Amino acid sequence: MGAFSGIRVTRWISSNSTPTILKKDFTIYPNPVVRGNSIQVKLALPQPGDYKLELINTAGQVMLIQPLFIQTKEQQITLYTRPDWSAGIYFVRISAAGSKKIFQQKVLLK
Secondary structure (H helix, E strand, C coil), X not given: CCCCCCCCCCCECCCCCCCEEECCCEEEECCCECCCCEEEEEEECCCCEEEEXXXXXXXXXXXXXXXXXXXXXXXXXXXXXXXXXXXXXXXXXXXXXXXXXXXXXXXXXX
């Protein structure tokens, strides 16, 4: 199976009626990560403020919710994975209240 490497992806913009998924505003490393270890999330968001981070599995189950207060446009946070989570692809999703913009990246748990 191939490995993800914290690659920045160009924007994918959907119609106005659905949220806009932005994929270039943060990077995740290491990627892949061994279950039970931490993930570093380097953020480069458009503006400081209140955000919500979610870690979601491919079945759509939210595994982790963490409120974020971003004080500067660029910031780094640490997420801790659990050893009892299943191996596979997960999505790190960051959103701001009142905004249709969703920042999303994939991470592979081994």
